[in-house]
Amino acid sequence: MTLNLGYFQGIESSTTEWKTLSFDRGRGAIEVAVPVLSETQLKSLCTRVKNMSQTYLKTIPVSDLVNIIDTTISSFLDRTNPYRQQAEDLLPRITGYDPEMIRLGLTSYLKTFRKVELNRFLSEDFSNPKILDEFQPLPKGGLGRAYGPDLLFHIWAGNVPGLPIWSLVSGLLVKAGNIGKVSSAEPLMASLFSKLLAEIDPKLGECIAIVWWEGGQNKWEEVLLKQADLVLAYGNNDTLRQIRNRTPITTRCLTYGHKISFGMISRSALDTGKSWTTAHQAAYDIVRYDQQGCYSPQIFFVEEGGAVSPEQFAQFLARELENFENKFPSRSLTIEEASIVASWRQSEELKAFSEEKRAFLADPNGRWSVSYSETAGEIYPSGLNRTIQVFAVGSLREVPSIVKPYKAFLQTVGIAASPEELIQLASQLGAIGVTRISALEHMTTPEAGWHHDGRFNLLDLVTVTEVERTAETAAEAFSDYVD
């Protein structure tokens, strides 16, 4: 039987059209069905979600919401829970990623949504999260209350499992009604999360809907863009530009484009004892979700002058990538993905034999490749799917000026360096647009409450209503107790 994905209330599922998506990534073929609602159905769904958001969601204290989300997440963390089991079974078949990598990834990701982490998430953006419940005194005087949108429209992209949950949880924490459009590459997790949440709090379930339509079908998108109070879109810049252009001028549209992340390895991390560990950690960041995340490294800058040279480090990295093939075997690629990898490999290979001071190391079956260059000239992305560039630099301090031209695309930097170097590099990197610095091995696992692309992810979703001090003072004159 084909599994029905998507999630919505108030519309008979027999009255909607269902489209079958087929996946065959070498881990067992599978078909799932996604709902294609009619325009009328979409409109009525918008009304319903908005209504529930106003009449129910806006009335629940944020601390209760935290509890409900925490309960949902803890069920998802429980490996005997049927939804969890479904995710563990289906995600590898849909995305092609190694099952063990998915299992570990799910747990470490979901852990960042437990109660204590959610509270941390809130207090990152709101010094007093009760501002989401009722008017609170503001430091400048007067009172303020933050309102989430009645209808937040999420447009998700990509195949990194579970990313939509992050966006949905953000919406719920600010009491937004949510309609999310899942990507064809990973339609599962948003649907499972919503179903599970609805089992725990059915009324909260009515504040969410998960839908699908073929990418580029503007008819449906337009309905939602018109109805939504706020749009949150992920994707490449072309897609985002189109979405933004179609969004009414009075509706805010927040976009998260594709990014480039990289690693920096100081000579202090390259002594004979530590360099293998460093290479292992760097390889892990490459292997995890095959560099599909915006936080995944595409380049490593390695400092000269350590006991292990940058070229040796490139060899260590190659060895570690080979080792990871046992633990987390790479996915089988589609022809399109394989073509990107092949064309990147070919061009790096050609450079290696036409330019000196380069080396190209690769698995003969195309599962990973490392391209080493003694000079860091112009930077460019890797071929993804376990392809990495290693550039030698005289000093890590040169790196910011190398990557500076790409300011708009920079995101995470994984650093292996001493505390002094870390602080110094951080201020240089921050100045050129890097928004997140992590340890190696943690590039792909941002901590709870991180500021995605440097933005206040909850604060960006709300509008604040302020009661100014003059209004408060003036009201005094009309009170019963006025003298």
Next chain:
Amino acid sequence: MNEKQVIDSLTKFIIRHKTREDEFDTLALQIFEYQFNNNLPYQRFCRQRETTPKTVQSWKSIPAVPINAYKSLTLSCCRPEDIKRTFMTSGTTGDELRGKCHHPTLSVYDTSMITAFKARFMPDLKTIRMGILFPTENEMPNSSLAHYLALAYSNFGSDGSQYFITTEGVCLEKLFAELERAEKNSEPYALLGASYSFVHLIDQMEKSNQTIQLPKGSRILDTGGFKGQSRELDLDDFYERLSERFSVPRASCVNMYGMTELSTQFYDNGNQICPSKKSGPHWIRSQVINPATGIPTPKGERGILVHCDLAHFNCVATIQTEDIGIEIDNGFLLLGRAKGAEAKGCSMAVAEFLKIAQG
């Protein structure tokens, strides 16, 4: 073998009507050895793949050079002073590097083109009156397509055949006058040119609701795909409209698949069904491989096309394209350029990066 021997053997091989598989293999290995010895960048490339003429037993294991390599390497066996003609790939943005294919002589290219063109486009006629929708060879001396069409024109075009495109654009008035003349005449007519020129032409004709009834036996040859030059079209739609505007049955609308990096072209037998089956003459062979591993994909599955064109003797005979295809009996289906595919994650991919970085 030296260059002269290679040219002689090749020419003899091409003009024979039929050859055996083992004869192809023998010549392919001789030419591989010639290229390995005389084309040093190719030799280095093969050595990096741990392959030499001694280790290769069949054309299938000759290292295929990615066509991109032509952009950064000079892949040629002859001395630079002996180069008679250089064909260059068309860049899409103008300022990017263009691949170069050098030819010490065009005799083999011409024999290859004429022999296959006769067999596939002109089996029933010696000559035909032609209209060519592409600039002349003089206007585009580095275009292999311009040379190809010049060969068609001079070898198979009857009196009155004409070019209708200059670097300035299409001479529509002249073209329609000629087509109306052909319509009134009962003599078959042939239109040849770049696919995108046909798109512009049908757009124009549809706007003015114009149709031309070309006489029976007329035919159309388009090539090159749309390459962002005009709207990307669905192939079925393209041939349907082409056939409708000129009253040429889809079976007589032939698509030629060729590349600067080859000296031989593939043809289909019309486009009643899209994608059509493409095949080449006996001096070219193709494989469909998985680009990541280089291993041939099972018959019927998608992969990247690799061609071994013996006629391309001065550069590299075996190339890896960026075209997606499916191997079928006696040929392949051409599914178009691997688009560098939309990246699935939120990690920036090369294609998008270049687009943004180049503005």
